[in-house]
Amino acid sequence: MNNYQPNERGYWGEFGGRFVPETLMFPLEELTEMYFSVRDDADFQAQFLQLLKDFSGRPTPLFHAQRLSEKLGGAQIYLKREDLGHTGSHKINNAIGQVLLARKMGKKRVIAETGAGQHGVATATVCALFGLECVVYMGTEDMRRQALNVFRMRLLGAEVRGVDSGSKTLKDAINEALRDWVTNVDSTYYLLGSALGPHPYPLMVRDFQSVIGREAREQIIEKTGSLPDCLVACVGGGSNAIGLFHPFLNDESVRMIGVEAGGKGNVLGEHAARFNEQGGGKIGVLQGTKSYLLQDTNGQIALTHSVSAGLDYASIGPEHSFLHSIKRAEYVSASDNEALDAFQILSQTEGIIPALESSHAIAYLQKLAPELSPAQTIICNLSGRGDKDVNQVQEMLLTK
Numbered sequence: 001m002n003n004y005q006p007n008e009r010g011y012w013g014e015f016g017g018r019f020v021p022e023t024l025m026f027p028l029e030e031l032t033e034m035y036f037s038v039r040d041d042a043d044f045q046a047q048f049l050q051l052l053k054d055f056s057g058r059p060t061p062l063f064h065a066q067r068l069s070e071k072l073g074g075a076q077i078y079l080k081r082e083d084l085g086h087t088g089s090h091k092i093n094n095a096i097g098q099v100l101l102a103r104k105m106g107k108k109r110v111i112a113e114t115g116a117g118q119h120g121v122a123t124a125t126v127c128a129l130f131g132l133e134c135v136v137y138m139g140t141e142d143m144r145r146q147a148l149n150v151f152r153m154r155l156l157g158a159e160v161r162g163v164d165s166g167s168k169t170l171k172d173a174i175n176e177a178l179r180d181w182v183t184n185v186d187s188t189y190y191l192l193g194s195a196l197g198p199h200p201y202p203l204m205v206r207d208f209q210s211v212i213g214r215e216a217r218e219q220i221i222e223k224t225g226s227l228p229d230c231l232v233a234c235v236g237g238g239s240n241a242i243g244l245f246h247p248f249l250n251d252e253s254v255r256m257i258g259v260e261a262g263g264k265g266n267v268l269g270e271h272a273a274r275f276n277e278q279g280g281g282k283i284g285v286l287q288g289t290k291s292y293l294l295q296d297t298n299g300q301i302a303l304t305h306s307v308s309a310g311l312d313y314a315s316i317g318p319e320h321s322f323l324h325s326i327k328r329a330e331y332v333s334a335s336d337n338e339a340l341d342a343f344q345i346l347s348q349t350e351g352i353i354p355a356l357e358s359s360h361a362i363a364y365l366q367k368l369a370p371e372l373s374p375a376q377t378i379i380c381n382l383s384g385r386g387d388k389d390v391n392q393v394q395e396m397l398l399t400k
């Protein structure tokens, strides 16, 4: 049995590690020590689970999507309903875990980066709950695309700082957040939003999100009497996917499939599919971690594109690169148009409007489910709800 833990330097195989300026080495070491001390601490874990339950509404249901299963004509599809958690996505699980850690470390100020705004909203929410100062960095292009989430964060008492450099999106927001952290490291906790960045973040975020897979495993056994045949989840940085996958990694019969953003096409710049090697995906270092990332032939980080801001990032969490390298998980992509179709199909067959990110996972079900038999089961992680995306989809459908 493999326990799928990184080594003491934060590597899964050759992926992960800690590629940061010298000034961040000590704070990251301190964070790692603190994290390992709470990881097995019964009080901390009990407090975490209590908040997941009473504040966020866990466990989230596992829903048998019968009409979708019939329509696709193959496997039985079960949706893990992260869309029903507080603030509308899985991001709250990690925000709760890390804010508890920040409090434990005596930090009064929390900073975060955000792309679509979901992580910023989750962080602002938990900071409000505990009366912590909260600053969220967000690219000005993302602020324009996700204006409602900017308002939500401000309403929750957070300060949103626009980042005007580079492509004015997530990557640039992370750079600014890291810069803030270097300057204010004594008072400030950096709450990273996905299974990315320098050690211990990919490990810590994965652990906090693994509640998804632990619940799903129990729920599917209760409903069907057996393990699922397949797991499917969309992969931006990779936190909702690794959270679902991790508790099943030692169940060899369970296939797991991550769905990346195929965007508009295969050419570098048109997508965010990091494992698409023809499309520019190669091993490299970005924002503290070694993983697959989209780069041009000179090693410059490429621009990315996706209809969903939450999947629009040039790199992917290092544990996914490891699972890809040992072929324990498979990675595929769904295009903008396929996601847009899936957004409407799930709305119309099940009465559930999915986030555009999650719609990529739903889109892939249209290929996968018909290849399986009705006696087989798929758990698809519905990472978030689509309320934030309805205006954007409306515009896209009008101009299509």
Ligand SMILES: *Cc1c(COP(=O)(O)O)cnc(C)c1O
Pocket (backbone or CB within 6 Å): 089, 090, 091, 116, 118, 119, 193, 194, 195, 234, 235, 236, 237, 238, 239, 240, 241, 310, 311, 355, 357, 358, 383, 384, 385
């Ligand atoms: C942020 C987000 C994602 C992508 O992030 P991961 O870390 O890959 O999970 C996916 N779905 C939703 C709803 C999101 O908000």
